Amino acid sequence: MKLFFLKYIINVDKQTIVESSEEMATLKDVAKLACVDVSTVSRALNNSAYVHPETKARILEAVKELSYQPNILAKGLRQGKRNTIGVLVPHLHMTIFAEVTQGIEEMATKEGFATLLCHTEDSASLEKECLNRLRNGFVDGVIIAATGHNKKLVRDIQASGLPVMQVIRKVDADISSVTVDYETSTQEAVAYFANKGCSHIGLINGSMSLAPYAERYKGYKKELKSRNLKETTAGFDQPVNTMAYGYDCTKALLQQNPELDAIVAAVDTQGIGALRALKEAGKRVPEDIKLMSLTGQEVGAMLETSMTAMEIPAKEIGAKAAQLLIEEIQNPHNYPVGAKHLIYNSILVEREST
Structure with a gap:
């Protein structure tokens, strides 16, 4: 893991800021060019007190000319933020x-x-x-x-x-x-397929230790039970937000239930993998098997077979x-x-x- 602190090295104990070797304009430089003292520059830039409009205009012109950038980090440390x-x-x-x-x-x-x-x-x-x-x-x-x-x-x-x-x-x-509301969105997805005549609806999900996947599975089971349908699910102990995961899960779903006529994928990347697996299996989308993503993203709309999705305002x-x-x-x-x-x-x- 890398954390990038931009141009600053921070010494917490001494509460000092050591700037990078790149030369940067300071408040003193701005004050000198504007022919005012440093405190006047500070008041003008922070709008903390009245500064004559002509003086403020002169200060802002100096700021522009010097490309002055206030040291936000140092200011934050002085303020305790x-x-x-x-x-x-x-x-x-x-x-x-x-x-x-x-x-x-x-x-x-x-x-x-x-x-x-x-x-x-x-x-x-x-x-x-x-x-x-x-x-x-x-x-x-x-x-x-x-x-x-x-x-x-x-x-x-x-x-x-x-x-x-x-x-x-x-x-x-x-x-x-x-x-x-992952549970409700999955219920709506299953109901949508059921209303289109699908009776063998599979779910590509993820780790049940993560709340979104657990809630999706809960909604999936609840809707299937209300319609007296049997579940067909797939999931493996591997990264779930990948196309390869969706591909492998789809192959597993087809092996479990050859009559599969719809697939609900937790995320778009899984859905993309599912499309590939279905093509290799000779299954047409949507004629043979319908497909939906529960976490729609922009990419889903741009696929060769654009993907129906439950869109999330991410x-x-x-x-x-x-x-x-x-x-x-x-x-x-x-x-x-x-x-x-x-x-x-x-x-x-x-x-x-x-």
């Missing part, structure tokens, strides 16, 4: 977490915060290492899509005064979260998680006591695969 959020996600490549992270970063930037991103690869040990680095580093709060194996550590971090927000995955009811979820966390960081005493949970709904988007 870092203006930085730590973000822990399993991975980004072709997953919903890429869009969630984009939403987080856009909201953070809007609110004057930076982000430090950690990839955990769904490893409990790597997640633990990331959490410890962040809690001892320079962040004001943490947004996490957790594995569920470090609950005590996450609670300890929150108890220490560092706000924590769960995103996509809610593994601890005592910590605020922004997630999706960017909106990320932005909301960041907004709520920043509100708690900025107003710790005014923030509601107790965990706050927001749950988004998925929206069915029909395409060629069904």
